[in-house]
Structures are given as C-alpha cells and as structure tokens.
Amino acid sequence: MLLLLATACKKPVKPEEKIDPTFESTVLVLNEGSFTKGNADVSAYNATTGQLYSNYFSAQNGRFAGDVLQHGFFYGDQLYLILNNSNRIEVCHKNTLLTSTVINGLTLPRNGVVFQDKAYVTETVSYSGKGRVSVLNLSANSLGAQTTVGIKPEGIIEVNGKLYVANSGDTTVMVLNPTTLAITDTIIVKDGPNSFVKSSDGNLWVLCSGKDDPNDRKAGALIKINVSNNQIIKTLPFTEILTSASNLCANSSGTTLYYRYKDQVRTQEEAAATLSGNVLVDRKFYGIGVEPQSGTLYASTYGFSSAEYAIRYTPQGQVIDSFQVGIGPNGFLFK
C-alpha cells in the first residue's frame, strides 16, 4: 500500500507542446472552456497532414485565451477571438496565434462579421434588456460606434452591403446600415433567431430555435429571407417545441443546409418545399462546421470537464476520423 502511494501520482508534464515552426493549420477549433475558469483555448489542425495541436493558443502564448471563447473571424493575417465572459477580443496572428493586442470595452460579445475594413460585433450587454452592435476599426484595432438592437443579439452576417442581426431573445432580425449603424428594417421571424447562412441564390437563411417558456411555448423554424426587400420567402417550421435548433451552416454552394437539432445533425436541401428533418448524424454535438472546399462536416463533442473530440464526417454522414481538441469546443474556423 505504501509503495502504491509513493508511486501512484507522478508529477505531471506541463502540456507545453513543441510547436513545429513550419506548421500551418487548415482548421482552427474554438474551445470555449469551462464557464468562469478562464481556460478557453484554440486547437489547430492540418487536414492534409493530420498534424494537430490541441492546445495551440495556450502553448504559444503561455496562457489561456480567456473565459468563454464564443466566436472568431479572420481579417488579413489576423485572427480575432471573441471572448464572451472576458468582455474582450484577442487579436492574434492567424497562423502562430501569438497575441498582438486586445480590444477591451465590450460587454458579453457573441459574434462578429467583417465588412470592408471594419468588424461588427454583437453583444448581449444585459440578459434583461436590449443588446447592441459595436464597430471595430480593424486597421487600428479600436472600438468604434455602437448601436442598440434587440434582445440577446446573436448571429450577424453581411449581405449586399447590409448587416443582418439575429436577436435571439425576441422574434426579430434587424437590418443595419454598416456606415451609419441605423436600423433600416426589422423583420419579424420566429422566436429565437440565432444563426444565418447565405442561400445559393444570394438570399438569406435564418434558423429560429423556438421558445420553451412554460407560459409561452413556440416552435422554431428555418426561414428564408429575400434580401432585396427583406420579406420572408419561405418558412419551414419545426413540428416539436424545442429550443435546440442552432448552428446553421451550409456547403460552399449553399444548396445544403446543416444544423443541430434534438441531439442530431440534420440537413435540409435548399430547394425542398418542406422541412425534411433528414438526420445526417444521430449524435449530440456542441458545435458543427462545414469545410467549404471538401464539404467535410466537422462536429465537436459536448463536455466541459475534460478534453473533447472533433469528429470528421463525409457529406453523406460517414465517419472519416477524429482528433482531440480542448474543453467545450463550440465552433470551427476554416482558412
């Protein structure tokens, strides 16, 4: 027994991965970490060589990225990491992930989109009131103008020089002028709009999760918006009242939509007149993404206590392989 005690627990080896200086990733995995532990990290993977660094950001920077890594976007050689509970954006090099600066002054930032030399970031601000959109001047990496939008703004996308903001705490999609930040239109959709993709014909799909308030239960829907007049073209409602519809993404042509629903990954052919409910992968994931060139589906497992996995699937839903990532992986960025 004493021998066991003396040898049972060895001093761990610091997870300082020796980084190959020539390494270039093709996919970055955003690991949001555990809430209030400040252990968000980024995994880097090269799909061609299979080379992987599960804790790439922390290995390069000697610290974690912050608390709750929510989203990220590229601009030139820079990667912008949106840290929701740290109320900041880390600006780092898109290959080395070495941080060059941080942008503070945000309040619960969620998502961002680049348009010209600016980025537009949605912020929850408060769970009891309206959120806002803030402008980042990417040349100076400084915070610019801000405007108030709906409740819990989540997804944001730019189409034809207009910004579309999904207010997940209500039933609206707001249209903003990126120059003036004026709200030019408000589209009433369904409860819980959260994510967008562009359709193959240049219009916009928005996924609404629905509402599961015991006193006010509403089913969600997949809705197509005509961006020229901001009118709804098509509404594909879910039959069940759940709030799990999220993570809308599409293949490069925009003809096939992917989303998470009921602990499954489902697909929807854009041309279909009704919601097909086709189950591509019957497994619970936390984040999904579709690699634009190959159409490979990347899906990350759900958990916040230890390292999780990213699993790759063919567009037909066959498993290709998997690799270990970080804690709470919620999304993928494809270079």
Add this chain to the structure above:
Amino acid sequence: MLMGISMRLLFAQQDTLVMPEVEVRADVPVLYDVSYTDVLDSTGRHYADASELLSMQSLAMVKNYGPSGISSLSIRGSSPSQSQVVWNGFVLQSFQNGQSDISLLPLSLMDQVRLQYGGCGALWGNGGIGGSLHLNALARFSPGIHVQASQQYGSFGRWYSSLKAQYATRRISIGLRAVRQEEENNFPYYNEQIYPKTWQRQRHAALALMGMMPEFHVRLSRNSRISIWYWKQWSDRQIAPVMSIPNSFAEQVDWSDRLAAEWILRKFRFRTGYFSERILFQDTTFNINAFSGFHAWVNECDYTGQANKYWQYSLGLHSTISTGFADNYGQETPSRNQWAAFWTNKVVYKRLELNANVRQEWMITPERWRSVPFMPSVSLQYQVSKRMDALVKVNRHFRWPTMNDLFWKPGGNESLRPEHGWGQEFGLDWHPCCENPKLRSWNISLRVYSRYIHDWIIWKPSNSYWTPVNLHSVWSRGGELRSFWKLPIPGKVKFMLRHGYAITYSTQEKTDRSNANELHKQLIYVPPYSMQMGLQCNYKGWSLESANAWMSWRYTDADNKHYLEGYFLADIYVSKEIPIKDFSLEWSFKIQNIFNKQYQVLEGRAMPGRSLLLGMNMQLNRKRKTK
C-alpha cells in the same frame, strides 16, 4: 486508555481565553470513533475564520475562491458536499447544495475547533464521507466576569473586532459573543491570464460580516444542565471576477439564524435546534436576482450508559425536518423528514478498545418513504506496547442527494440514488517520550486509508441545461504522517513543533463513454501531496509562531491535462502578553504569506500576496468570590 483525539496540536494549547470549569461533554464521535482529529487554534487571533485556519494548519484541501469568495472543505479527496461541518453537535451543511461555506465561520465565536479525518457515517449519518469539522461553543461556569475584546487592523482594508463577555455563577452562566469583520481585499496580484501579463489590483472583492451569539446556561443539579445558544449572522460580499474577466457585478448576502438548546439530565441528553439560512445572489450582468434558503428543525436524544466496567454505550434517535425554497424550485417548496436511530458502543478491555456503531436512517418525503442501507462502523485499537498503539477501522458511507440535486429546475433529477460505499483505515500512533509528558512529549502518527464511493453525483451538461447523475465511482486512498514535538528548554523557553504530510490519491474508477478519458484520473483540485508545519516558541509572555503550508499541484480538468502549480505559504506571528492582576493585554503582529508568493488555489482566482496584521487583545477575568 486510548483516546479519540490521538494528539493535540500546537496552537490548541495557546488558548488563554478558555476559563476554568469549562463544562465539556464529549461529542459522540470523540467517544466512539478513532478517527484522527486535529485540535486547532480556536482563539480567532491568528486566523479570522475556519477557511484561513484550515488552509494553514490542516491537511484538508480548502477550495478557496479568494478572500471574499466561497470556501469549501475537501477532506481526504472527498467533494465539498462530502465533508461535514458540525456546530455544537448540529450539522451545518446546507440542505440545498450539501456544502458549507467555511469562510463564514468566525473562530472568535467558538471555543473549540477540531478537524476529524475520515468518515463517520454511523455516527453522524448523511454526508461526512471524507471527514468533519467540529466547532463548539461550550458551556462555562467559572464564577465571575470574563471579558475578552480583540481588535485587528490589517492590509487591504481589513478590520476585525471580536468580543466575548460572560457572567457566571456556580448555577447560571450568561454570555455574549460578537464579531465584526470588514475587508476591502484590493490586493495587488500578477495577472498572467491577460495580455499583456501585468500587475493589477483585485476588484470587487469587499466583505462585511457581523455575527453574534448570546448564550445562556443553567445548572439544575449536579447532573443536569440546560444550555441555549443563538447564533445570528449576516454577511455581504462582492464576488470577485476571475483573472481573465475585467470586472464582476455579482454580490451575495447571507443571513443565518441558528438556535440550539441542550438539556442534559443524568445519562440522557436532549437536543433541539432550529436553523434558517437565506442567500440572496445578485448579478446585474446576467440578470440574476436569486433568493434561496432553507429552514430545518433538528431533534435528537440519546442515552449513555455503562453496562459494566468495560462496556460503554449510547442509544439515540434523531430527526431532521427541512424545507427549502428557491426560485428554481418553481412552485415547489421541497421538504424532507429524515429520521435515524443509532447505537454506539465502546468496549475497553486491557490493551484493546473496540468501537462498534450502527445507524439506520430513513428519508420521508411527501411522495415516498425510503431507507438507506444499514450503516455500521467498527474500529479496533490495540496497545501494542507502552509507546505504540495500532488501530483498524471499517465503516460504511452514504450521502443523500441534496434538494438542488433533486428539485432544481431545469435539471433536477428525482431518480438520483444516494452516494454509498465503504472505507477502511489503518493507523499507528507512536509516542516515544511519555515518561513525563508535562515536560516533553513526542508523538508520531501514521494513517493509511482507502475508500470507495459508488453512485458519486456530478452535474453534467444535458441539452441546454445541466443535470445531476449518479455517474462515477471514486476510489480515494492515501496516507497521513503527523508528528508533534513539545520541548521545554531550561530558562522557561517552551518550544513546540508540529508537522503533517499527506498523500491523497482520488480517482474516477467508473464513468460513462463520453468521459472515458477521465477514467483512473485524479479528481480536480485534489492535491496528491500536501504538507503543513507549525513552530512555536514561548518565553516570558513573548510568543513567536510560524505556520507553513505546502500544497502540490492540483489538476484543473478531469482528464488531468492541465494543472495549477504547487505553492508554499508561510505566516509569522509575534505577540507579547502583559498581565496586570486579573487583566491582561496582548499586542500581536503577523505577516501572512511572508514570501509574497503569487498563487492560485482554484484556477483563475487571485489570492493575496504578503499582508500585515496588527492586533490587540484585552482580557479581563474577574473571579467572583464564593462562600
């Protein structure tokens, strides 16, 4: 005869406040358990609360979220809800989350602080798998007026005031204990979690606490006493942000009312207690305004008898009726009625001491009636030689799911099973210098234990919320080595040294497929190794003390990929006592974390570096002349 408390530790003997004729009726675990028990400093002058004290003077892991944050106790690799806190024989654990915030336990309200290592389910029932912290305010019948007032001022806006006042005759005793604590906690720390890494001051970490405990005791006869204590406390604290978050807007207010009464009548003891705790947690960022709490009424009676000169026993009944409330319980106000019967035995025959205890519990809710497995505990101590004792102990553990586990909406899981398991312990106590213990003493104690807990409850993410499940089996094993030297040196210098070293290995031995990489891995925040050491030197009213604690690395994720570095902390305390007849004045100066170590107990939670504390303690013992 062997005692439950194997070895007295250093600072316990420093308590100059404890007046003569303190009436102590030993707790059941002391009489009937052989678990190792640390007797710790209860003066409140060295450390303000149980969190500070246990961090420096025990081998338990104190999960400290920072100076104004919550602190919970983990003993021998258990979870905080598996380590009990007991006040005057009443379990203080929250019925809602199963934990007790030991940073809200001011030591200056107590007379005794003891930490018992190892579970004692047959004696204390639900919980207490890893061990238990016992805080006692004793009945005192020393005729006269006794007053002690302390005032401390320290770094980072720390003010601490305490008062103990008592008037007693041979028959009655009335007293008041009070405490007031204020801290700014705006200490500087090196923030390694932001870019660029830099020194900054802690923000939003202030704390205010006020507590009082009036008490009344009356001796009805030589064998009969009634005691009443009322412990009322309020605290308001800012919840500091983690290091990677610029600020926090969270605050928590805690109110507690604890009324306890005890009636000792010959060999019978009747106890009753009413406990009400309320918590208001507010966070404007997340729009949280949560008010929760519980009320509990505890009753217990026991009879202690002596069958013959070898055999002592106690028989008792226990009941706890508790009701909880929280916004997240919805319309429900869950209530539980917990009953228990226990029978404890102690047989001392020549060199052998046998403790055999059994307990049966029932949990009655409006919906159903449940019993848990029979809870036995058996320990055997044998005096191997004049200087060595050996012991073995086997006992069963269990813990009910808490109200939050069962009723929290969303996520609560009413089909949860209690945690349960078995523990074994082996020990050796060696006291080589026992010819004249008044002059010098030397004790060495070794404990080795193993404990297997099944149906360990953890909260896991499920859909858009978290839910508790009986997921894990956890095997905890380890060893503790302690030593204590007391050496008077010619010239009236007293020198004392205590030392403790622990190896704790607590691993998941069963989990589900989604957590396969966590199998056989050490639980998070359980240090594989820890050590504490204390040194004390007394000379003509001067006292020089040093307390040192070392904690090895602690894993921060369940698959043991990341960990926090170990740390070593050292405190130094110097005091001078000036006695003037029945009055005494003591000045003290303390440096905490003397090496200004930057460390984290829990990931991302800043801890203070070096801090200073200046204190003054006045004591009046005016004895009443009796005819």
